[in-house]
Amino acid sequence: MQLACEGHHQIRALSEGLRPVLNPPAVVEEPVLWGASPADASGASIYGTVRREGGRFRMWYQAWPQDWKGEDVVAVACAESEDGLNWRRPDYGLVECGGSRHNHLTDLPFHSPAILVDPHANPQARYRAFGYTAPQKLDARYTALVNRPGYYTAHSADGLHWQLDSPEPLWPHGDVISAVWDPQADGARLALKISGRAAGMYRRRFYSAQWQGGRATAPVSALIPDEHDDTGARARGFHSADYYGVGLMPTAGPTIGFLWTFRHQTPLGQHPPLMAYYGWTGTVDLSLVYQLERGGRWFHLPGRPDWLRALDAPAWAHGALYTSSSPVEVGEETWLYFTGTKDRHGWCGHGVDYNAYTKAAAAGGGFARIGLAKWRRNRLIGYQAVLPERLHLSPQPGSQPRLALNLLTRAGGSARVGLARTDGQPLPGFELEKCIPIAGDHLEVPVRWQGEPALPRLTAGEEIVAQVELQEATLYAFDFALSA
Numbered sequence: 001m002q003l004a005c006e007g008h009h010q011i012r013a014l015s016e017g018l019r020p021v022l023n024p025p026a027v028v029e030e031p032v033l034w035g036a037s038p039a040d041a042s043g044a045s046i047y048g049t050v051r052r053e054g055g056r057f058r059m060w061y062q063a064w065p066q067d068w069k070g071e072d073v074v075a076v077a078c079a080e081s082e083d084g085l086n087w088r089r090p091d092y093g094l095v096e097c098g099g100s101r102h103n104h105l106t107d108l109p110f111h112s113p114a115i116l117v118d119p120h121a122n123p124q125a126r127y128r129a130f131g132y133t134a135p136q137k138l139d140a141r142y143t144a145l146v147n148r149p150g151y152y153t154a155h156s157a158d159g160l161h162w163q164l165d166s167p168e169p170l171w172p173h174g175d176v177i178s179a180v181w182d183p184q185a186d187g188a189r190l191a192l193k194i195s196g197r198a199a200g201m202y203r204r205r206f207y208s209a210q211w212q213g214g215r216a217t218a219p220v221s222a223l224i225p226d227e228h229d230d231t232g233a234r235a236r237g238f239h240s241a242d243y244y245g246v247g248l249m250p251t252a253g254p255t256i257g258f259l260w261t262f263r264h265q266t267p268l269g270q271h272p273p274l275m276a277y278y279g280w281t282g283t284v285d286l287s288l289v290y291q292l293e294r295g296g297r298w299f300h301l302p303g304r305p306d307w308l309r310a311l312d313a314p315a316w317a318h319g320a321l322y323t324s325s326s327p328v329e330v331g332e333e334t335w336l337y338f339t340g341t342k343d344r345h346g347w348c349g350h351g352v353d354y355n356a357y358t359k360a361a362a363a364g365g366g367f368a369r370i371g372l373a374k375w376r377r378n379r380l381i382g383y384q385a386v387l388p389e390r391l392h393l394s395p396q397p398g399s400q401p402r403l404a405l406n407l408l409t410r411a412g413g414s415a416r417v418g419l420a421r422t423d424g425q426p427l428p429g430f431e432l433e434k435c436i437p438i439a440g441d442h443l444e445v446p447v448r449w450q451g452e453p454a455l456p457r458l459t460a461g462e463e464i465v466a467q468v469e470l471q472e473a474t475l476y477a478f479d480f481a482l483s484a
Contacts, residue, residue: 001406001444001477002253004382004391007292007299010480012465013392014383021384021474022288022305025336025373029314032337033059033079033087035366038098039105040077041066042358043366045339047112047176048076049325050084057081057328058159059337060115060129061370063105065097066362069355072175074137076108078160084330085372092160108154108162109133109142114179114325115159116188120213125155128211129162130190132174151177151192153216170216171209179211180326182250185294187212189255191246192219195278199226202276203242204262208295223259223289223298232304238263244284244345247323247336250294256380257289257298258307258323258336262345281346284320285309286338288380301381308373310340316369319343332443335374341367377443378406382476391475393466398481401455403447403466405438406477413472414439417447419456422463427456432469444479458484 002010006020035041040063047062063077075097079087089104097103110131118128133142134149146152150169154162177192188211195204207219229241240263247258264279271278286308289298310321317340327336361367383391407415418432426432429452436448447466458464466480 001251001378001404001479003251003256003290003378003380003477004475005254005290005292005299006302008253009292010393010396010478011391012394013390015389015391017387017389018383018385018391018470020302021382022301022307023375023379023382023476025308025375027308027313028085028372028374031314031316031340031369031371032085033061034369035064035362037089037103038066038100039063039075039089039103041362041366042068043361043368044077044370045322045368046324046337046370047322047339049113049115050328050335050337051115051117052084052328052330055082057084057087059087059370060106060108060113060159062112064366064368067098068358068362070358072111072137074109074111074133074142076106076110076113076131077104078106079104084328084335094160106160106162108156109138109146109164110152110154111137111174112176114177114190116179116181116325118181118188121155124157127156127159127162128179128188129154129156130170130177130179130211132177134174148172149174153211171219176245178246178248178325180248180250182255182294184250184252185210185212189248189250189294190216191222191248191257193243193245194219197276198224198242199230201240201242202271202278204244206243206246223257228300228304229261232261233263236263238282239266239268240264240279242279245322246289248326249334251378253292255291255294257291258327259287259289260322261285261287261306265344281344283310283344284322286321286323290381308338313340314371316340316342317371319347320345329377330374332377333374334377335372338371338373339368340371341369343367378477379408380476382474383470384474385470386472388469388471391468391470393468393478393480395458395464395466395480395482398483400481401457401483402479402481403455404444404479405447405468405475406443407438407445407470407473407475408441409439409473411472413470415471415473415475416469418467418469419464420467422465427464430456432467455482458482460484
């Protein structure tokens with residue numbers, strides 16, 4: 001279905017009383033995975049990906065080992081689950097950690113791994129990984145395989161045994177990258193962090209790129225923080241803001257981004273080579289952005305509201321939130337795994353005893369844990385009406401005529417639809433008054449009219465709009481297609 005967002009090309013007109021709304025997720029109270037083995041005792045970060053494969057879930061995540069010293073590590077673990085809630089750590093026997101190979105670590109030498117399946121690749125390269133690495137972060141097994149810091153790619157037949165594609169990085173930047181396969185684009189979509197000057201500060205920002213047929217495009221500017229983000233940060237008691245990461249969710253229409261908005265507190269850090277200040281300590285909240293056309297501009301919702309604040313998350317995630325590369329569909333719901341930390345980003349840099357902190361973290365499940373946020377399918381953003389309001393939709397060409405809505409009505413609320421020509425004249429038999437009213441909670445309900453078993457077909461040159469009337473209702477998504 002098509003998400004009902006501002007600027008969507010099928011939305012022709014809106015009455016004044018309709019307002020865009022954000023649907024916050026439901027968050028599972030307890031984490032689904034935390035530090036519980038020598039390989040990840042200090043923490044588990046979903047700098048990674050969750051996939052559903054057949055009857056199981058697989059999660060690739062950043063593991064922080066028991067002997068963690070506080071620096072960034074390169075350790076990608078892979079856990080498995082039947083229900084996405086209860087996870088096990090298989091013994092792969094691939095990588096030594098804490099003096100033993102009996103662990104669930106893969107041999108992928110990446111920090112912030114993003115993993116997808118390329119349906120066009122040969123079986124030996126079915127799994128594709130993107131991530132950041134550097135020679136100084138690697139042990140002797142990999143040092144000779146990596147020439148310099150940057151974003152690299154690797155391939156695998158099983159998601160466990162990996163081979164780097166090249167000793168040179170795809171892009172000479174770091175350190176957070178997201179990647180997802182987009183069926184509509186028939187290729188991978190990527191978002192990678194490239195820091196630099198923006199709005200008078202040194203800031204983290206994101207560029208986008210594509211991967212198709214074994215080739216990557218050059219990154220282009222996509223999500224750049226600005227003074228509006230600083231205004232929002234100051235309204236919440238912080239100094240400034242930038243973007244720490246972004247998860248991606250392509251749909252049949254817009255692409256959704258789950259933006260990790262990093263709000264800085266003072267004192268700021270300094271970047272001497274650039275003579276610029278930058279944010280180091282602060283909270284990380286999640287907001288939604290969207291892209292109407294692939295490769296086009298990214299938009300924020302009006303007012304740039306938070307979708308999920310760290311302070312509104314469970315207590316173990318009050319400090320900062322970070323998402324997986326992309327969500328997964330589970331029945332009538334969409335699930336997004338996220339990392340939560342009790343501490344704010346960078347707080348250890350302010351006189352904290354790192355050794356004591358890491359030991360305490362390892363003894364208590366780790367400083368970072370992985371949780372789950374979920375929402376009903378296609379319900380992220382929408383349009384809400386209290387009094388009777390109208391929204392006009394134009395159809396897309398389709399082999400099968402179809403008009404279905406994803407909507408929720410409140411007590412006494414309803415939705416009706418009338419078909420009309422572009423001059424406003426109702427289409428006989430499909431007038432608003434003949435529509436069978438829709439009330440309740442529907443993920444994909446077809447619109448019906450009295451005495452009309454099917455939608456009409458267009459005649460040559462004919463244009464039709466659907467006049468959707470909402471009262472005490474929220475429209476989240478729609479599917480409207482007519483054939484000639």
